[in-house]
Amino acid sequence: MCCIPQRLGQMDICKGVVSLATAAGAICLLYKAIRAGIKCQPPRCSASPICIARECPHPGERAWPQEVPTPQVSRVGGPQGGLAVEREQHGRDSGELRRLLNSLECKQDEYAKSMVLHSITRCVYLLESEASACTNDDITLVGSMLDDKDNSVKIQALNTLKAFSGIRKFRLKIQEHSIKVLELISTIWDSQLHIAGLRLLNNLPLPDFAHPQLRRVMPALMEILQSDYTLAQVQAARLLSNLAQKNDLLYDILNCQVHSNFLNLFQSTQPGSLLLEVLVFAERLSEGRSSPHYRAVKWHYNEQSVHEAVFGDDSRLADRLLALVIHPEEDVQIQACKVIVSLQCPQDVGVWPSCPPSHSCFSNAE
Numbered sequence: 557m558c559c560i561p562q563r564l565g566q567m568d569i570c571k572g573v574v575s576l577a578t579a580a581g582a583i584c585l586l587y588k589a590i591r592a593g594i595k596c597q598p599p600r601c602s603a604s605p606i607c608i609a610r611e612c613p614h615p616g617e618r619a620w621p622q623e624v625p626t627p628q629v630s631r632v633g634g635p636q637g638g639l640a641v642e643r644e645q646h647g648r649d650s651g652e653l654r655r656l657l658n659s660l661e662c663k664q665d666e667y668a669k670s671m672v673l674h675s676i677t678r679c680v681y682l683l684e685s686e687a688s689a690c691t692n693d694d695i696t697l698v699g700s701m702l703d704d705k706d707n708s709v710k711i712q713a714l715n716t717l718k719a720f721s722g723i724r725k726f727r728l729k730i731q732e733h734s735i736k737v738l739e740l741i742s743t744i745w746d747s748q749l750h751i752a753g754l755r756l757l758n759n760l761p762l763p764d765f766a767h768p769q770l771r772r773v774m775p776a777l778m779e780i781l782q783s784d785y786t787l788a789q790v791q792a793a794r795l796l797s798n799l800a801q802k803n804d805l806l807y808d809i810l811n812c813q814v815h816s817n818f819l820n821l822f823q824s825t826q827p828g829s830l831l832l833e834v835l836v837f838a839e840r841l842s843e844g845r846s847s848p849h850y851r852a853v854k855w856h857y858n859e860q861s862v863h864e865a866v867f868g869d870d871s872r873l874a875d876r877l878l879a880l881v882i883h884p885e886e887d888v889q890i891q892a893c894k895v896i897v898s899l900q901c902p903q904d905v906g907v908w909p910s911c912p913p914s915h916s917c918f919s920n921a922e
Contacts, residue, residue, distance in 0.1 A: 653679040653686040657694050666706035673701060673712035680719035688723055695720060695729045702736050707746055714740075714752035721759045730756075734766045742776035747785040754780075754791035758798070770799060771808045778812050778862070781834075786827050793833035800840040803849055810841065810855070810863040818865040822876035828885040835880070835891040838866060838873070842898040873899075 656676045660669065676698070680687040698720070701713035717733065720726045734757065741753040762770070780792040799805045820826075821834045844850055845867065857863040866873055877899075880892035 650683065650686065653683055653690070657690070657697065660697060660701075666704065666709055669701065669704065670706070670708045670712045673698070673709065673716050677712070677716045677719045680716070680722075687720070688725075690720070690726075692726070692729045695726055699730075699733045699736075702733065702740065707744065707749055710740060710744075711746075711749050711752045714749070714756050718752070718756040718759055721756065727760060731760055731763050731766075734760065734762060735769050738766065738769045738773050741780070742773035747783070747788050750780050750785075750788040751791055754788065754795055758791060758794050762798075767802070767804060770805060774808050774812050778814055782815055782818065782821070786830055789821075789830050790833050793830070793837050797833065797837045797840045800837065800844055803844075803847075806841075806844045806850060807855055810845065811857050811861045813858055813860050814862055814865055816860065818862070819872055819876055822873065822880065824879050824883055828883075828888055831880065831883070831885075831888045832891055835888065835895055839891070839895045839898050841866060842895065846898070867899075 653676065656672055656679060660672050660676070664672070695717070698713055698716045701709055701716075704710060704713070714737065717730050721730050737753045737756055741750050777792050777796060780788050781796065783789060796809060800809055822831070822838075824831075826834075841862070845863075855863075865871060877892050877896050880888055881896075883889050883892065
């Protein structure tokens with residue numbers, strides 16, 4: 557019986573030793589894991605089409621292995637290889653943009669095409685000299701993606717064309733796709749596609765041959781303006797403001813049918829970016845209808861047209877504008893005042909020396 561306590565003590569000692577050994581083993585494993593992580597180096601190149609910054613091997617060269625020694629320092633002070641943007645800054649062509657364009661010609665699924673187009677867009681913005689070295693055939697290739705059945709591919713193609721439109725020599729070629737872009741935004745109800753397409757159109761001088769198509773899509777543009785997606789509304793208002801300066805399109809805009817709550821676009825609760833654009837739109841419409849060229853014709857408008865909503869006898873635009881004069885954003889205040897002035901008097905003050913009451917939305921008291 558006297559041996560039992562002694563044995564129990566020996567068992568406790570053994571358990572303690574085992575626990576210490578287990579803890580030591582765990583610490584050893586943790587140390588090895590950390591050491592292995594420090595030694596591990598990421599691969600030099602990724603085959604993913606999304607990777608545009610990391611330089612990939614040129615055609616005919618072998619890819620770097622997974623575990624390689626530290627790269628040697630080049631004469632320019634950085635590691636050999638590195639980022640494609642760094643090579644661009646040092647006057648060297650990374651070839652990344654050309655490889656992506658070549659891969660776009662290969663047969664791929666919709667997701668791969670979308671990712672390649674996204675990468676091309678980034679390359680155009682980041683690698684200026686490589687983008688400028690592209691050709692009209694490259695623009696045609698990207699434009700052909702607008703016929704893809706997948707909307708995500710169309711959206712990425714629109715973004716890529718928008719990126720290329722920043723290079724002057726490609727603008728005429730991109731203009732050839734304006735009819736297709738107008739067709740897409742008028743037949744597909746997708747807010748992201750609307751934003752991408754309208755941004756592209758707003759970045760281009762629209763050619764005269766697109767005017768007939770613009771007349772046909774005017775109701776769709778007005779629907780986008782009255783939608784609930786602010787970014788698309790802003791782009792639609794910006795495009796309509798530009799079109800309102802075209803004499804042959806002004807009546808089509810003013811006579812376009814709108815919803816009964818159209819003036820809600822001018823409520824002070826709207827985002828400031830949207831308010832600013834719709835106020836510019838209203839100013840352009842007011843200037844256009846006050847011009848001698850437009851006054852020379854007696855026009856007739858639909859009851860629910862833009863003209864009746866904004867300039868009609870029952871319009872409440874004056875109330876909206878007066879509320880915006882005290883808007884928190886100064887740009888909105890200034891633009892609201894500009895619209896008020898344009899509504900009070902026609903632009904050609906030499907021809908119309910005074911403001912007839914019938915042409916003013918404001919009473920003398922206001």
